Amino acid sequence: MLKFANAKINIGLHVTERRADGFHNLETIFYPVQLYDVVELLPANELSLHIHLASLAVDEQNLCLRAYRLLAADFNLPPVALHLLKHIPMGAGLGGGSADAAVTLLLLNEQFNLGLSTLALEAYAAKLGADCPFFIQNKPMYAEDIGTKLSPIQLDLSAYKIVILKPDLHISTAEAYKNVSPLTPQIDLREAVQLPIQEWKLHIKNDFEIGLFDRYPQIAEIKRRFYEAGALYSSMTGSGSAVFAIFEEVDALKEMEELGQLFWPTAL
Numbered sequence: 001m002l003k004f005a006n007a008k009i010n011i012g013l014h015v016t017e018r019r020a021d022g023f024h025n026l027e028t029i030f031y032p033v034q035l036y037d038v039v040e041l042l043p044a045n046e047l048s049l050h051i052h053l054a055s056l057a058v059d060e061q062n063l064c065l066r067a068y069r070l071l072a073a074d075f076n077l078p079p080v081a082l083h084l085l086k087h088i089p090m091g092a093g094l095g096g097g098s099a100d101a102a103v104t105l106l107l108l109n110e111q112f113n114l115g116l117s118t119l120a121l122e123a124y125a126a127k128l129g130a131d132c133p134f135f136i137q138n139k140p141m142y143a144e145d146i147g148t149k150l151s152p153i154q155l156d157l158s159a160y161k162i163v164i165l166k167p168d169l170h171i172s173t174a175e176a177y178k179n180v181s182p183l184t185p186q187i188d189l190r191e192a193v194q195l196p197i198q199e200w201k202l203h204i205k206n207d208f209e210i211g212l213f214d215r216y217p218q219i220a221e222i223k224r225r226f227y228e229a230g231a232l233y234s235s236m237t238g239s240g241s242a243v244f245a246i247f248e249e250v251d252a253l254k255e256m257e258e259l260g261q262l263f264w265p266t267a268l
Helices: 063-072 096-111 118-126 173-178 197-203 208-215 217-228 254-259
Strands: 002-018 024-043 048-052 080-085 141-144 149-152 161-166 233-236 243-247 261-263
Touching: 002 096, 002 161, 002 233, 024 096, 024 161, 063 080, 063 096, 063 118, 080 096, 096 118, 161 217, 173 208, 197 233, 208 217, 208 233, 217 233, 217 243, 217 254
Parallel strands: 048 080
Antiparallel strands: 002 024, 024 080, 024 141, 141 149, 161 243, 161 261, 233 243
16 A cells, blocks of 8 residues: 655744744644655565665654554554655655655554544644644645644645755754744734735745855745746745745746756645
């Protein structure tokens, strides 16, 4: 049994405060896009994980293995062989690892008839990472707290072209948070995304950009070049390093390939 694990982009991201537990509260809009990893689950005599097309270490910190062990602690699961085909770039802010973990939970729930509800699956996913619960329902969501408090939002970008460019940079979440200062948002993202997309650049921002653009000017250059190419809106996604752009129409953007790897996902 296999499932496709898609990426997400963040439309706006406000870091609002540092919590007593060391994490940060934020608000953002998660939006799913059709850029996929693949997770396959097969019967096996012992638990194993095989990663394809990526040089990821297979250890107990891997989110797919953690997802299995999380459910195995509450259910009598037999061992399985997990195969992970990576296509979503890592250290990009696209949520690939979180998507893989969420899809592993979904596969296990389906394969072994665990009967877990969406709310129960989201609760398990929240134990794995802040982005993970979003991928259970996998539809546009307004997210609060550390990213685990989700509310559906009406947003449809299927009429537009989405382009993602991932530079040859890996930015850890810890590094991104070192360069951000929590602020009280001046706008309500839920209202701002109802504006025409042409106006988003005047109102919607990613708080991580300020510190990371200074440290990595090539990311700022990607955003600038997207706007030069006619983007209606462009932003770094998550904690970076990938930048996405939304176009009404767009050519091949061959001139931007020197800046990194281009992806052309469509909206889900």
